[in-house]
Amino acid sequence: MSLPRNPLKSLNSYVLIGADRNLIVDTGFNLPESLQDLRAGIEELGLDMKRTDIFLTHFHADHCGLVPKVVSPDSVVYMSAVDRDLFDDVMDNADNFWVLVERRFLNEGYPKNEFERTQTANPAKKYLPEVKFTSVPVADGTRLSYGNFRLECVWTPGHTPGHVCLFDKDQGIFFSGDHVLFDITPNITAWATLPNSLQHYMNSLLRIRDCPVRVTLTGHRENDGVLSERVAQLIAHHKNRLANVERILEDQPGLNGYEVASCMNWDIRAKNWADFPPGQRWFAVGEALSHLNYLIDQGKVKRIVKNGVHTYFPVKTCECEI
Ligand SMILES: [Zn+2]
Structure with missing residues (x-):
């Protein structure tokens, strides 16, 4: 689905269809264009949202922004507890959250007027959901089952402190979220709650490198690369x-x-x-x-x-x- 006026260009949202329940992996920015695309997909696939759950690889706005717009009271939304805490913080204490971010960036020499200009246009701020939603925490090793998919949650902190991938080992299908992207490199920033995020990210890359993966389904752009090769490239890139x-x-x-x-x-x-x-x-x-x-x-x-x-x-x- 489209992410208008954003260099990421689009989000890859995946739908796993089962006889009883379906699962949508990631949603999109809380923007009319993204919503239109998501709704069109839901309609095209004939998804009954009462029988559809949502898995969020992480709390960024381009992944969780549309949850309240499409979720039904019968849907379960899955998200790691770590990213849920960050999501709650940014939703409940937005002013304080961004003041702390600003302080950290000004301490690094960021010019104040330039920081303010950046923040008025910050999609991470603007395109979050307007309201919160309830979610069920997932952790490393949590198992989910939808249709033919037997999924295991894989803990991959780095891009966000609580990023989680999904892996169907039997079919060799890996939903990488923003942990591994093929034609762009995931942004690894500094987090107040995750000291040395790059070390965590590199560890999370090594963790998945040798998984028996046939298909890697990324959160953005291309999704037809070879996981182990891309992991090696990403590690070389950061070195x-x-x-x-x-x-x-x-x-x-x-x-x-x-x-x-x-x-x-x-x-x-x-x-x-x-x-x-x-x-x-x-x-x-x-x-x-x-x-x-x-x-x-x-x-x-x-x-x-x-x-x-x-x-x-x-x-x-x-x-x-x-
Ligand atoms: Zn993303």
């Missing part, structure tokens, strides 16, 4: 990015997180950092931070607070300067 960050700090020790992001290599049509759409700059800084946190945990980088802003040094330079 390159870590090396990129290390080189930047060797050349320019003492940059803040925003400045590090501005120096990194990005695969984007923008000519340079100034040309980045504000929303993409926000994702880029989050990505820079997750890589900096990983390097700090490895003892390769140190964070020093100067005038309330975090600055980063390669460990050697840092020791000399202190």
